[in-house]
Amino acid sequence: MPPSSASIDPVVTRQAELSFRTRLRNWLQPRSWSGFLVRRIGAGAVTVLVISLAVFLATEILPGDTARVILGQEASPERVEQLRALLHLDLPAWERYALWLKRAVFGDFGTSLVNDMTVWDFVAHRFAVTGILVLFASILAYPVALTLGVLSAVRPGSFLDRAVASLTVIFGAVPNVVTGMVLTLLFATSVWAVLPAISSISPDKPLWDQLSLFVLPALTLALGVVSGVVYNARAAMRDVMQMSYVTSARLNGLPESNVIFLQALPNALPTCIQAIGVALADTLGGAVVVEILFGLPGVGSALNQSVHNRDIQVVQALTVIIAVAVVCVFIVSDVLARLATPRDRTRRA
């Protein structure tokens, strides 16, 4: 059958192409929602890829031999060589990375070099543990931090403001490990023995039935990240409170609560949301120390142990998954911040 005249008309085809390109360009416009999301997700994917490569290179550069670490000092050189071959440690680094990347794309992170478990089996439960820890810490930290930040901002120079500023500096300066030790002394071992000092998770019970094990780790983690959010919330709210439209609202006789919560707070929210996003990423990092301190079998302690054991497969997988989680947190906080910004929310390409 001969082709239709429309399909071979160069003018129509050109117009269709132009139309498609224009549509695509418009769709990818940074100011449009679709363009915003595509760019954020694309940048996130590149970030994750770069991180995986960086971590792989870092584990290669680190001195030490996985096989020797696994076998300990008693192993003979022959045994070490046998194990190296068994673990494919004799392959060039780039080949191992390419092999890993190919499998990782399909969700196969391989098998742990030191305990024969698949990486997924080894880390799945640990992600649930760390997830609950971070959730618990977030519930404890962020509502309180936002409230304190806002209240400090609306009463600058007050006792509350000064007290919050001092506590913010103290909790921001004290390392998690010290906070955790003090909390353990207070609530577990020496003063009031009301909470568990170590957080050993039983596989026989659902995690939700073992929440008491998370209290001290979550509190430690929360106290470590609360300062940044308080500081940012206070600063954002102070800026907004000094704007002329807030002064106009007050001059118009609006009640103070209305001025603070309905007029000022919505405009401080984008900064607060992004501060929480950054704090959440910090929380994931802080989980390493807190999990070791309380013996909590989560992702942080697993990462630490795996680095110690040169368990490259697990280190790679955990780092990439944590990187994906952090990238997701940033994307979500960016989206929420955009939604909370009327100018951005309603912008069209």
Add this chain to the structure above:
Amino acid sequence: MARMDGENAVAYEESKTSLNRREALRLGAAGVFALAMPGVVTSARAASQAGAAAGKAGGQLIIAASGNSGDSLDPNTLTYSSTRINQICETLTQQSTDPRGYDFVVAEEVTMENPSRWVIRLRKGITFHDGRPVTVDDLIYTITNALKSPGSTNGTLLNAVDLAGLKKLDERTLQFDLKRPDSMLDLVLWRLFIVPQDFDKTNPIGTGPFKFKSFTPGSRSEFVRNENYWKEGKPLLDSLVTLSIQDPSAQVNGLLAGQADVVTRLDTRLLALVERKPGFQVSEYTSSVTLQINMNTAIKPLGDVRVRQALKMLMDREAIAKQAFSGHASVANDVFAPLDPYHDSSIKPLPYDPDKAKALLKEADALRAEFVIDTNNGFPNQVNLANVIGQQWKAQGLNVTVRNLDEATFYGPEYKTRQLSSSYWPGHTMSSLILLSRLPESPFNATGWTDPDFTRIFEQARAEASREKRQELMSELQRIEVERGPELIPVYPKAIDASSPHVAGMTEQAFTLRPDYASLQRVD
């Protein structure tokens, strides 16, 4: 062994029930906290009460021990961290204070017909956890596995065993015809865990007091009572949980707060925390561990025997025991394997004599030599040992640097080229350590030291049928170690286990640094 006596037990119970003003204040504050988080605290208490109630029927104890994601239940790749495998599996014999050096466990009899032929007879009536009797075929499989399994740490120790020379005399008796004489083969059997022919390390079966239930590397294991255990009336517990906890402080916090009942290999720096608590028990004992500084004789100036002697004479051993181990160590004579039946404690170390040591160094032209001690945190106080020795040498004017490396770096490609390196040997006999590190063919010789006389005397001892003559030869080897050997072993560290007031039966197995799990009991 420290046990809680009746008086302490009563005091502890009273302390749990009486309420003074200070405690009332504490409870008040705790109540406020509990009100703030009612669900959380209630569930913590409910869990604790449920545990206590369950304890009356045999109960459960929780052990907090070092561990990480590399924890394994493979009996052939274990080093000293045999906390878990000893709950499931047993060896043919185990070290004891018996004059022959050991007690029989799975073996009923171990006989040397001559140094090239041994006969092992298995104990009658011992079964694996699934009810199958232990047979010679399982023993042959165990030995074959130990020799051939990738990563096995036992292959070198069984180097005299010829697989073709294993002869099954009956279902319980195995004859070993060795390819070279080994009159001390029976001591290596302390390290050989008997496993069935279809052994699976992901669901291990043994003859031990507890059966496998669950295990997560780097986190937790739970093993339950073996109802068919061959020792009458044991084990005394329904189940035994072992937690892998990296941080020693967290282990002790868990013990003090009641989340763990036993802490093994307690860090001496944390001992005071436990001793302050009424009713808590501490057991301190000399273990099989030797912590040493290897002197690499391939690197100048340590190839010179005068330098090695000088460095030995520059160690104030009493001070090292006090400063590096807080007094929880006994003075040693630079010879490893203190629990070995051939260990000769009558041999004295070279005396602490800085003047003579410096004269020797001057004679060897090594007074200005640079010494580098590399160490790692592989064993409690290992870094302290290196630091204190370094400080003592510095105080005598030596040029010393101490480097603390992470374990992976320490055991990396440069391991054999380190001048002075601290390390530890756990759970070994003297003949094992000589096989591993002192002979020309030794696979693991961090000192590069071999001595023709030493090698000849050791081979003579291995071929000697008479126990008395063998002891003489082994003592001669130890004298050589003291006089010109390549190792600094100034002290033998004590192992310390701690337990909560409701634990009884803490009978220590010094060779494997653990309590006798079958005897552990919950007394509340």
